[in-house]
Every structure is written in C-alpha cells, then in structure tokens.
Amino acid sequence: MLSKQEKRLKRIIKMLQLSNPTTVNNLSSVMDVSHMTIRRDLDLLKERNLVDIFHGGVILKDNNKWKRQHPYSLSYANKQMNQEKKNIAAKAAAFVESEDIIIIDTGSTIEYFARSLPECIPITVICFTLNSLIYVSKLKNANIIFPGGYFHENTLMFESKEGIKLITSHPATTAFISASGVNLEIGVSCSNKYEFKTKTEMMKTADRKVLLVDSSKFNKVENTLFAELTDFDVLISDTGIPDEYMDYCKTHGIELILV
Amino acid sequence: MLSKQEKRLKRIIKMLQLSNPTTVNNLSSVMDVSHMTIRRDLDLLKERNLVDIFHGGVILKDNNKWKRQHPYSLSYANKQMNQEKKNIAAKAAAFVESEDIIIIDTGSTIEYFARSLPECIPITVICFTLNSLIYVSKLKNANIIFPGGYFHENTLMFESKEGIKLITSHPATTAFISASGVNLEIGVSCSNKYEFKTKTEMMKTADRKVLLVDSSKFNKVENTLFAELTDFDVLISDTGIPDEYMDYCKTHGIELILV
DNA sequence: TTAAAAATGTTATTATTTTAACATTATTAA
DNA sequence: TTAATAATGTTAAAATAATAACATTTTTAA
Missing domain, CATH: 1.10.10.10 (Winged helix-like DNA-binding domain superfamily/Winged helix DNA-binding domain)
Incomplete structure (x- = not known):
C-alpha cells in the first residue's frame, strides 16, 4: 500500500x-x-x-528526450553548465550577420550554437563535427562546407591535412571557438592533440575570433595549448567567471559578454 | 526581410x-x-x-508548426523499389570482409547498404554523404574517413578537390557504387554533374568495383556518364533486369547477383 | 492507547512577476 | 528631411509565488 x-x-x-x-x-x-x-x-x-x-x-522531465531526439550528440559528462552553454550559444548567434562565412569548432557549447543559428539570412557555415553538421544541414539559408578527414568518436570531429586546406582556402569572417581550459598566464587549451591544427588554422584565417566558454573552464589548463586569450576579439561566458578575467579583458581590448 | x-x-x-x-x-x-x-x-x-x-x-506548444522534419534521409521519389534496394544492400554487405577498406557512394540503395554493414569485424569506411555517415558513425568496429567539401542538399553529398585527394590517398579494397542509369551501349550514368569526379576517382583507386542498382534503372541514361558497365567486377540487382544484361555480364566476366 | 515522529497546514515575511502608465527610441511615410 | 506612428524601455504599484517558522493533524510503533 x-x-x-x-x-x-x-x-x-x-x-x-x-x-x-x-x-x-x-x-x-x-x-x-x-x-x-x-x-x-x-x-x-x-x-x-x-x-x-x-x-x-x-x-x-522527459528523461530520454535527449537520447531519442539526438542520438548523435555528445554524451555530456557535465550537464551542470548546460543552461549557461545554451545562453552563451544564443548570445553568440547574434554575432552572425547576412553573407557571413562562419567557421565553428567542436564541443557541446558549439553544438548549441549550431542549433541557434539564424534561419532567415544567407550564410556560409564551415563545420567539422557530426553533431553540429546534423543541425547545420537542416538550414535552408546556409551553404555548408565540411572539411573532412578522420573521425574521432569522442568529439565527433573530423580532421585531416586536406580538411585544413579547405579551411585555409575559405577565410571566415568569424570563427566561433570553444575551449576546455582558459588560463590568464598559460593561455587557452583543449583536451585533444588532434584538435590543434584545425583550431590554430581557424584562428589564423578568420577575421574575427569569438571564444565561447562557460565559467567552469576558467583557470583550467588542458593538455593542448592553442591560443593566447588576447588572440580573441570577443569572449562570451557566464557571470561565474573570476574577476581578474574581467579586468584582463578590459585592459586588453577583448569584448567581454556575460550571460 | x-x-x-x-x-x-x-x-x-x-x-x-x-x-x-x-x-x-x-x-x-x-x-x-x-x-x-x-x-x-x-x-x-x-x-x-x-x-x-x-x-x-x-x-x-508541442503542436507547433516550427518543428522541423528530420531531413537526413533522402526523400525517395520512388519507394516502389525499396524492398529490392534493401535486398540488394544486404547482399552487397556480404562482400565486406575483415580489415577491408570500403568506399561507399551516394543514394538510397547505398544508405541501406550503410545500414547493413557488419558490426563485428574491423573495417575502414570511406563515405561522403550525410545519410550514410549517420549510420556509419554508429559503428564501433569502423574507422571512418569522410572526404569533405561542399554540401549538396538533394543528395546529401559532400565533394571537393581536397576530398578527392583524401580518396586518392586511401585506396579502397572495394568500392560500392550506385547509379541512376545503366545502359548497355551508352554506359553507367548519374544525375548530378558534381558526382562525376568523386565517382570516377572511386573507380580508379578501388581494387574491386561493385555496382548496386535496382532493375528500374536499366536501359536508362541520365545526364552524367561516369563508367562503362565492364568497369565493374560485380553487379548486384534484382530479378527484374532485362535478359540482355544477364548475357552481357556472362560474356564480359561481370559477376551478376540477383536478389 | 500513547508518545514520538512524520506529514500537513497556517501565517507572515520576503522575493519575484505582472500590469499599467508614461518616456524614450526607432521606424515609416510624406 | 520631418512629423507621425509604432516599437521598445522604464518605473512604480499591484498581484502572485516562495520561504521559513511554527501550529496542527496524522501516522507509526512501542
């Protein structure tokens, strides 16, 4: 009973x-x-x-919603920051303008970004992860360039020398990049060595670099360093970031947006 | 606006x-x-x-009209031959052996083939369409190479010069190829010009060439010719094909499999 | 049955959201 | 361009919801 x-x-x-x-x-x-x-x-x-x-x-709650609807999504270890990631992604989407050529990185935040892309202005999207591609490919307003290569299951990313060439030959107006570690002294880092070439190439070719990272990534350093914080033009994060980063952005001319 | x-x-x-x-x-x-x-x-x-x-x-509201369909599958114009296509795909899957490097083409038959791939032997799959990728990416036993490029919505295919290079540099043991027209005199053809380079490159590099076409494609000619029927080692189709093709295969040493 | 524990209810305080009126800003059409 | 109009922003008061502390009722187990 x-x-x-x-x-x-x-x-x-x-x-x-x-x-x-x-x-x-x-x-x-x-x-x-x-x-x-x-x-x-x-x-x-x-x-x-x-x-x-x-x-x-x-x-x-629809507990199986995520799996049922999106079997190609990353199995996010940390769902703690999901709302922040979504908000960061939504903010970033506002940076996309008509006729833009955008290149987008790996990761869950970027997947949310891909899902937030505008549907009413003509754009070109360069992406190299399956999870983002699935959403981008639905856009009727987007040309899609997918620099292919070898598949990495943990990030759903593809990379290769040939893919890099495709990136190089299509300079983006804006690159939307993520990271797993952001540290003032050491720099900006990611977890996988194979991401390095693609990330640095994006940074080189894109006119504007936007970094999307939730506050949980700050003061962390992961195994592969790929940029200085000052390499970015815009940093989008949430209000949980340490104060020193706010000062740093101010003094180094990085546009800081917190959601 | x-x-x-x-x-x-x-x-x-x-x-x-x-x-x-x-x-x-x-x-x-x-x-x-x-x-x-x-x-x-x-x-x-x-x-x-x-x-x-x-x-x-x-x-x-869940009845909302913004909900988009999942367009990852081709909208098959002709669902008449679906069962034949599935059977052809299943037969073709038996050709895949351990350690094989297979390259697979565009089209609905090939999508069924991708869905029929074995899950218990180590293989490498080269594919360049989104619909096939979605199934291939689920395989735990497969290395995946995706020669990227520009997206074509009607076939869900990607192609580019750089993608071709990736294909060239990874010679396949077997290529599984489809066509929208098969004609004894004229040859084997497809509907889109942009498929040409990729298809001919597959034919060049692969050790064995398998053609998967249902019988509705026979005696037809589409706008882009990419091969002779004799270029193929194996032809898999259904029992509806015209008699002259059976004779032709016999006299020209093409292994013919009908389902 | 009865005392203890758990569950539920009441109330006042605090926090948040809604509404409405008006100010400001952006857009439109002459 | 300007005047008119529409869209958006600001503010304070009103409405509603959340919280916390304590009262009451119900349940549990000796």
Whole structure:
C-alpha cells in the first residue's frame, strides 16, 4: 500500500502527463491539499529527477528526450553548465550577420550554437563535427562546407591535412571557438592533440575570433595549448567567471559578454 | 526581410526548442531586450497559438508548426523499389570482409547498404554523404574517413578537390557504387554533374568495383556518364533486369547477383 | 492507547512577476 | 528631411509565488 504522499506523487505525474507544465496552485486546488504540501511533493519529484520546478509551477522531465531526439550528440559528462552553454550559444548567434562565412569548432557549447543559428539570412557555415553538421544541414539559408578527414568518436570531429586546406582556402569572417581550459598566464587549451591544427588554422584565417566558454573552464589548463586569450576579439561566458578575467579583458581590448 | 520583432519571435521559438519551458527573465537577458518586449512578443506567440504563457515563463506548444522534419534521409521519389534496394544492400554487405577498406557512394540503395554493414569485424569506411555517415558513425568496429567539401542538399553529398585527394590517398579494397542509369551501349550514368569526379576517382583507386542498382534503372541514361558497365567486377540487382544484361555480364566476366 | 515522529497546514515575511502608465527610441511615410 | 506612428524601455504599484517558522493533524510503533 502506497502512502498518501506517494499516491499524490503519482497523481501529480499523471496530471503532468495530461497537461505539462502545471502550476502549484492548480495542483493544490485539484488535490485539495495546501500549496506547501504540493511544494514538498515537488521537491521530492525533483530529487528523483522526474520534474523541473520553476517559479509558479512544474514541468515533467522527459528523461530520454535527449537520447531519442539526438542520438548523435555528445554524451555530456557535465550537464551542470548546460543552461549557461545554451545562453552563451544564443548570445553568440547574434554575432552572425547576412553573407557571413562562419567557421565553428567542436564541443557541446558549439553544438548549441549550431542549433541557434539564424534561419532567415544567407550564410556560409564551415563545420567539422557530426553533431553540429546534423543541425547545420537542416538550414535552408546556409551553404555548408565540411572539411573532412578522420573521425574521432569522442568529439565527433573530423580532421585531416586536406580538411585544413579547405579551411585555409575559405577565410571566415568569424570563427566561433570553444575551449576546455582558459588560463590568464598559460593561455587557452583543449583536451585533444588532434584538435590543434584545425583550431590554430581557424584562428589564423578568420577575421574575427569569438571564444565561447562557460565559467567552469576558467583557470583550467588542458593538455593542448592553442591560443593566447588576447588572440580573441570577443569572449562570451557566464557571470561565474573570476574577476581578474574581467579586468584582463578590459585592459586588453577583448569584448567581454556575460550571460 | 523580417522585422526585428519577427526575428525575435523566431529566436524565442528556437530557444524554446533548446530548453522548454523558459522564463521571461532568461529570454530578456539572453536577447538583451526589456522584459516588457519579451512579454509583448510572448503575447503575440500566444495569439498565434505557438506557446502557452504561465506565471514566470513560456512553454512551447508541442503542436507547433516550427518543428522541423528530420531531413537526413533522402526523400525517395520512388519507394516502389525499396524492398529490392534493401535486398540488394544486404547482399552487397556480404562482400565486406575483415580489415577491408570500403568506399561507399551516394543514394538510397547505398544508405541501406550503410545500414547493413557488419558490426563485428574491423573495417575502414570511406563515405561522403550525410545519410550514410549517420549510420556509419554508429559503428564501433569502423574507422571512418569522410572526404569533405561542399554540401549538396538533394543528395546529401559532400565533394571537393581536397576530398578527392583524401580518396586518392586511401585506396579502397572495394568500392560500392550506385547509379541512376545503366545502359548497355551508352554506359553507367548519374544525375548530378558534381558526382562525376568523386565517382570516377572511386573507380580508379578501388581494387574491386561493385555496382548496386535496382532493375528500374536499366536501359536508362541520365545526364552524367561516369563508367562503362565492364568497369565493374560485380553487379548486384534484382530479378527484374532485362535478359540482355544477364548475357552481357556472362560474356564480359561481370559477376551478376540477383536478389 | 500513547508518545514520538512524520506529514500537513497556517501565517507572515520576503522575493519575484505582472500590469499599467508614461518616456524614450526607432521606424515609416510624406 | 520631418512629423507621425509604432516599437521598445522604464518605473512604480499591484498581484502572485516562495520561504521559513511554527501550529496542527496524522501516522507509526512501542
């Protein structure tokens, strides 16, 4: 026999399946318990990873949503910064203008960026990861250039000498680049050696360099250094970055955007 | 040209597609407009029946018309021959052996072939279409080489000079090739001029050439001729092919397999 | 049954969001 | 260009929701 509370939890889930999301007030009035009881129930459901709570209500989590919809996405180890990444990506998308030739890097933030690209202005997109390609290829307004090469499963990236040549011969107006480590003294780094050539080539050819990194990457150094922070024109991150980086950007003329 | 507001509306929908629901505050901060502007936008979207508004935020209606189809498969004009294509693909997959380096062509039959590839022997796959890549990239037993280039939406194919070089520098043991026209006198043809270089290069470098075509393609000639029938070592088709092709294969030493 | 524990309810305070009125800025058409 | 109009921004007051502390009820187990 289920406890009263467990029965309520089941009923909440059922109600959510009927209309998602719903409000604390609605649940409270329909189930004839106080809003505090509902809130405590929701806290439990949240702990069990079944719902998300927002100001005023709840939404049912679709746990398999990610896998079902996007089987080619990276299996993100750290989903902690997902909202920040999405916001950073959305901000970056505003930098894309009509007739731009943009080149985009690897990583989950960049995948979100690819998913945020405008659909109403003509652009050319150079990309070299499968996860981004899947979204970019849907754009009706984009020419797509994919410098191919050898496949790396962990990043879903392709790279080769020939691919580098394709990048070199198509100078981008803006490069949107990610990193797994950003350090004032040491520089900007990534996790895989094979990324180096592609990253540095993007940096060389692109007119404007935009770095997209969430704040969790700051003060870290990963195994492959590929740029100085001053090599970038724009840095987009979230408000969690250390203060010294704000000062650094100011004094070194890097446009800093925090979401 | 869309108005600023319409652009914002599109962007709001996009952000919702990334994370649903979302808050007025989040939208306002990411898009750098006041919350009142967002509220007015949301009112519009609500009027258009695209979203629901609740205290604090918005949720995307799941009947929304912005949901795009997944266009990673070719929109097969002729689904008549689908079963034949699948059977042809399955037969062809039996030709793949351990340590093989195979290169695979464009088209729906080849997509079925990619989906039929063995999962238990180590192979290297060279492919250059998005639809095949999506299946090949799931294989745990395959090294993948993707000669990149410019994207062609109708065939989901990529091609470029640099891609050709990658093909040349990785001679395949077997090439699995498709065609949209097979004609005894004229030869084997495809529908798009841009396929020519890639197809002829595959033919040149591969040790063994296998042609996969269903019987509906016989006696047809499409605009770009890329080979003679005698250039192939194996022809896999279905029992609907004209008799003269059977004789031809016999007299010209082409292994003919009908499913 | 009863005391202890757990669950639920009540209330006031705090935090957040909404609304509405008006100011400012951008866009449009003459 | 200017005047008119539309779009967006600002602000303060009103409405709603969240939190926390404590009261009450229900459940549990001796």
